[in-house]
Amino acid sequence: MTETLLEVRDIVVDYPVKGFRKPPFRALGGVSLEVGPGECVGLVGESGSGKTTLGRAVLGLAPVTSGSITYRGREISRLRHRERRALAADLQVVFQDPYTSLNPSLTIEQILTEPLIARKTDKQLARRRVRELLDAVHLPSDAGNRLPREFSGGQRQRVAIARALALDPKLIVCDEPVSALDLSTQARVLDLFKEIQARTGVAYLFVSHDLDVVRYLSHRVAVMYRGEIVEWGPASQVTVRPEHPYTQRLFLAAPVADPAKQEQRRAERHRLLALQREQDEQMEINA
Amino acid sequence: MTSLWRRLLRNPTGIGSLIFLVLVVLSAVFAPLLAPHDPNTASAYDTLSGPSATYWLGNDGSGHDVLSRLLFATRLSVTLTGETLVIAAVLGIVAGLLAGYYGKFFEAVGAAGTSLLQALPAIVVLLAAKSVLGPSDFAAMAVFGVLIAPAFYRVVYSAVSAVRGELYVDAARVSGLSDPRIIGRHVLTVVRAPAIVLAANIAGISVAISAGLDFLGLGDPAIPSWGGMLNDGFTNIFTQPLLVLWPSLAIGLTCIAFALLGNALRDELERVDAAPKRRRRATPATTVTVAPAAVITHDEAPEKPGTDLLVVQHLSVGYGSADGSVKTVVEDVTLTVRRGEVHGLIGESGSGKTQTAFSILRLLPSGGRLVGGSITFEGRDLANLSEKQMTALRGKKIAYVPQEPMSNLDPSFTVGSQLVEPMRLHLGLSKSDAKARALDLLARVGIPNPGRTYAAYPHEVSGGMAQRVLIAGAISCDPDLLIADEPTTALDVTVQAEVLDLLRDLQRERQMGMLLVTHNFGVVADLCDRVSVMQSGRIVETGPVRAIFAGPRHAYTRSLFEAILPDAEARGALPGITSSGTLGEGVTA
Structure with missing residues (x-):
């Protein structure tokens, strides 16, 4: 196996619950996962x-209670502000909502130069970089002078991707980046993700609720259920022949766009649910 | 921001009040040049004389030239207002930024501090401060600046804590921007506008307060002030009523100008706020355009x-x-x-x-x-x-299932009462019949414990359950037509499958369109x-x-x-990475 880029081990995230001596809410209960260089790991x-929460913990935006997150062998779950900022060049993010992830009062160029300013890049150089970035995400080069509200959801998401690419990161955490988009826009943005990965060798931790999206893009897939990973393996296995009962339910619940196939899948799903119910009852009796 | 200025200049109230205030400030700055006489030189012959060629606005009770005193008093008012504003703004904005951005400790201190200050009766504190600090207006208005700082704190705090949760602030943090930079770029921009509106209003208030203190005779009698002149005018109101007019005009017009400026600023700002709302109806990115051809x-x-x-x-x-x-x-x-x-x-x-x-x-x-x-x-x-x-017709013959189940249930009524109401209205059922029917319906839509859901408030049920409740409500009056607007979009996939099953069964069972x-x-x-x-x-x-x-x-x-996408091939493992598939405790083979 080649070098791992990101390794998450037994990570636990607790959120405090308001109220005196109330137990905290456990958002993640001991999750482990790894991402190799240039790989896309889907998290469904x-x-x-x-x-x-797992994505945010990797980015340092969620409080880590215990466990470790290592990036290239270095522990990053408990970094100071300054050290975390230094990591920004390697770890980036694309959020779900392209409407709130771009400041409405800044122009596209101001948004894209933001990470560059933090690195004290020369102004001329920054401007040239903005043009490269816009080109990389297939936006017109004059887009820089316009405001986010002049763009559609898909175009905004391209801007967000360009911002994530600005510092040539090694890993981008994508938090449901296409679920707010229309179907046809979604497909084009996903292709853009693939294209960028092929060109730059960036790795993705791709968070989505949509098994189809994850299958399309991911090399390996982790299935999460109630704060834990219940299934983990190559996409060709997890998203096509799932083994865990929950993944099976998830797989059969998504309707296919074909009336005949969907009727079959529905019947299969009802069979599976009946079978699982039977098994649960058996287990209760045995217990 | 520049556009705000430009729009303000196009607003008649805005430009009017702004011109007046600029004149006030200019006359304060150039008072020594403009004043025809020395404000503190009294002419004993001209006490309480009316307007004349030498003394345009007449003389006061001590024989001072009213116009000159008015101009010099403007200097005092302008400086005092500026002082109050700067103190209040610096204190309030800094505290609001810290509390809004960092929360926790700062938030607790800020909340306690503002509550304490707002609980103090301002006038009593000012009078007490006067007696301790002496007749200086500057000391008194500094105290007033502290007392009114909570107004800035509130505005800034609420603006900042709203922005704090925005994704673009998270994105800036991930981009490696330092906190001061994030505040400068993303946070101050939202604070600026409401703070300016508030500043205009507070300036008006502090003009009135400082004049009030001087009117009560608590100011420094050596320095001309609008309040002091008003006091003199009142003493001599029967001999020279005009004396009251000049300082009253100065105080009144300045306060009004500030208030109107504040209103104009707010109006123009709200127009900015209306603009982003339009984006939702912006034309979406569609690739294929077709001429309106036949269907x-x-x-x-x-x-x-x-x-x-x-x-x-x-x-x-x-x-x-x-x-x-x-x-x-x-x-x-x-x-x-x-x-x-x-x-x-x-x-x-x-x-x-x-x-x-x-x-x-x-x-x-x-x-x-x-x-x-x-x-x-x-x-x-x-x-x-x-x-x-x-x-x-609606509800009885044509029913509706919305996209967002949560926002379509009234949070202040129980699920049960929201189900019973339309049935009593449309079907004329008695209370107990309607309840029995509601419980039947809840059981029919697959809610495990109908009694408990019936008594629950909307926030106590999950999104999938809420959608089932709405479906139960939609079919409660046996409609002929059910209009479902993205009924499963807000739901998880497994819940979506269940809701689709339910809709299919109900539709077949009742032969609804x-x-x-x-x-x-x-x-x-x-x-x-x-x-x-x-x-x-x-x-x-x-x-x-x-x-x-x-x-x-x-x-x-x-x-x-x-x-x-469904038919797309799975991408498979990346060459060179052998899947271990054995990570974590929860992984089942």
């Missing part, structure tokens, strides 16, 4: 499964 | 029976804009829903599918109206019904009998589901099908 799960 | 209609299977329940013909919906023109969002839409049939309406955001559904319910958002066509439901044209007739608005082809494949594809307000293709899925003919429909 339903709302409240902790997938977004 | 492609697929042939029906001839054996399909069923009478027409809803017939929409050539429907157009428009929104009136400020300049009187009408923007059409739905154009020439024709579709039918038969009894016992599910008709899917599919399209991307902005295609007008939800607008079509809302116009059938006659629930278009304000500004929207039918500009053409007809909607026939069981033989009656819904477009011509009165609001009262329509209300009787159903119009299902969605953007998901999987949902259409799962539930619909017929489907219409919408693009930019028009239906481009319509027909039986199987026919369209087997052979989409319109370019746009085909492009939508091509964008679907």
Whole structure:
């Protein structure tokens, strides 16, 4: 196996609950995962499964209670502000909502030069970099002078991707980057992700609730359920022949865009649910 | 910000008050040049004399020139106002930024500090401060600046803590920006505008307060002040009533100018706030553009029976804009829903599918109206019904299942009371009958413990449960037509599958007609009998589901099908990475 880029080990994230002596809410209960260089690891799960929290913990935006996150062998889960800022060149993010992830009062150029300013890049150089970035995400080069509200959701998401690329990162955490987009826009943005990965060799930790999206993009997939990873392996296995009962349910729950196939899948799903219910009852009786 | 200035200059109230205030400041600055006499030289011969050629505004009780004193008093007022503003703004804005951005400790201290200051009676504190600090107006107004700082704190704190949660601030942190930089770039911009509005109002207040203190005789008598002159005028009101007029005018007009400036600023700012709202209706990115050609209609299977329940013909919906023109969002839409049939309406955001559904319910958002066509439901044209007739129809004959279950339940009433109300109204059931029926319905839609959900408040149930509750409510009066607007979009996939199952079962069981608005082809494949594809307000293709899925003919429909991912191959493992598949405790083989 080649060098691991990011390694998450037994990570636990607790959020304090308001109220006197109330036990904290455990968003992540001991999760382990790894991302290799140039790899895309999909993280799939339903709302409240902790997938977004894991992404935020890697970025240092969620409090880590215990466990370790190492980036190229270096512990990054408990960095100071200054050290975390130094890591910005390697670890970047694309958020879900392209409407709130761009400051509405800044122009696209101001948004894109932001990470460069933090590195004290020369102004001329920064401006040239902005043009390169806009080109890389297939936006017109005059887009820099315009405000985010002049762009559609898909275009905004391209701007957010360009911002993430500005410092040539090694890993981008993508938090549901296409779920706010229309179907046809979604496909084009996903292709852009693939294209950028092929060109720059950046790795993705790709968080999504959509098994199809994850299958399309990921090399390996982790399935999260109630703060834990229940299945982990190559995408061709996890997203096509899932083994864990929850992943199986998830797999069969997504409707296919084909009336005949969907009817089959529905029947399969009902069979699976009946079978799992039976097994649960068996286990209860045995216990 | 520059645009705010520009707009303020175009606002008559704004420009007027601004000009007046600039004049006030200029006359304060150039008072020594403008004043015809020395403000402190008294002419004993001219005490209480009226306006004359030498003394334009007359003389006061001690024989000072009123005009000169007024000009010099302006200096005092302007400096005091500036002092108060600077102290209040620096204290309030810094504390508000710290508390809003860092929270926790700063927030607790800030909240305690502002509550304490606001609980103090300002006038009493000022009088006490006067007696301790002596007659200096500057000391007193410094104290006032501290007392009024909470106003700035509140405004800044709420603006900052709202921005703090924005994703772009998180993105800036991930970009490696330091905290001061983030505050400078992303946070101060939102604080600036409301703080300026507040500053204008506080300036007005501090002019009045400083004048009040001087009027009470608590100021330094050696320095001319508007309040002091007013006091002198009152003493001599019977001999020279004009003396009251000049300082009153100065105080009154300055306060009014500040207040009007504040209002004008706020008006102009609110107009800025209105702009981003428009973005939602911005034209979406659609690749394929088509000339308004004829709708492609697929042939029906001839054996399909069923009478027409809803017939929409050539429907157009428009929104009136400020300049009187009408923007059409739905154009020439024709579709039918038969009894016992599910008709899917599919399209991307902005295609007008939800607008079509809302116009059938006659629930278009304000500004929207039918500009053409007809909607026939069981033989009656819904477009011509009165609001009262329509209300009787909605809920009873035509029911609605919304996209966001949570925002469609009133948080202050229990689930049960929201279910019972329409049944008592439409079906005339007694309270206990309605409750029994509600419990039956909740059980029918698959809620495990109907009694508990009945008594629960909306925030106590999950999103999937809330959608089941709304479906129960929609079918409670046995409607003939169910309009479901993206009923599963906000739900998780496994919950979506359950809700789709439920909708299918209920629809078959009750032989309802159903119009299902969605953007998901999987949902259409799962539930619909017929489907219409919408693009930019028009239906481009319509027909039986199987026919369209087997052979989409319109370019746009085909492009939508091509964008679907499920058939794509899984990407497989990256060469060089051998999947261990043994990580973590929870992993099952």
